[in-house]
Amino acid sequence: METAQPLPMDRDRCSVARTLQFAGDRWTLLILREVSFYGVCRFERLHERLGISRAVLSERLERLVEEGIIERAPYRPQGERARSEYRLSPAGEDLFPLLVAFMRWGDRYRNDGRAPVIVRHRGCGEPVDVLLTCAAGHPVARDDVEPHLGPGAGAVRAERR
């Protein structure tokens, strides 16, 4: 997909850039892996499993709450004071294909195709992948796409066309 002239859009609106405002960070995505793939939802377990400092973990969780990706829910372990656990919001749930895209690329190019974890379709047991597909249902190859300005491209730059 080569475009001689990149699209005349307001670059601040780019959806990739906006997603990267919170997701362009290794720890954040590892936290989301734990919550989304493995259902780990408590601070102590995240701390143990990731080997991340408490300060960094707190800060990243706070950020994910502010960004509307995870939600805090209270729980009280027996005989202890109340704590929080973390659940994905609907927006957080929708990051799942992105996490699978990270995983499948790593399977191919960082683990010689030998996946450490296979995400299987519960219905039929077959492994799951993310596929480029168009709204008409065609599987799409990478060279078979073309970027166009969309309705959110921004008025200023769009006028310059």
Place this chain on the structure above:
Amino acid sequence: METAQPLPMDRDRCSVARTLQFAGDRWTLLILREVSFYGVCRFERLHERLGISRAVLSERLERLVEEGIIERAPYRPQGERARSEYRLSPAGEDLFPLLVAFMRWGDRYRNDGRAPVIVRHRGCGEPVDVLLTCAAGHPVARDDVEPHLGPGAGAVRAERR
């Protein structure tokens, strides 16, 4: 997808974590957006478009070359000294679905569904998305998947099963 007991695998082999070794960085993914979506392949253009410092851009490009994501090819602008341009390797090309996953999530949750850029299937003009699909061709919902240990899970931990 909740698993009471996270999988007994060697966590260092996690394909998500291995991909994040280079892709868990905002600038790196913005550089890949430029190269992959817009075919921008020269240092000066990347510097202009991203507003990134030369030092950071150099460092990130160097890293992407070392990681085998992009390749350097020489070119000589008329009357100037030889320079390099950057092309995606096959591994870099295969990051495309990941970039589309970032974009589509941002369209939905950071641009109210009004996409600034629509990636269209050249064949039929319909917009492209990444879909979770199993190897049998079924579309898969997020709740309909289950993680299992795969062949690359690592001997030590696998023995503990």
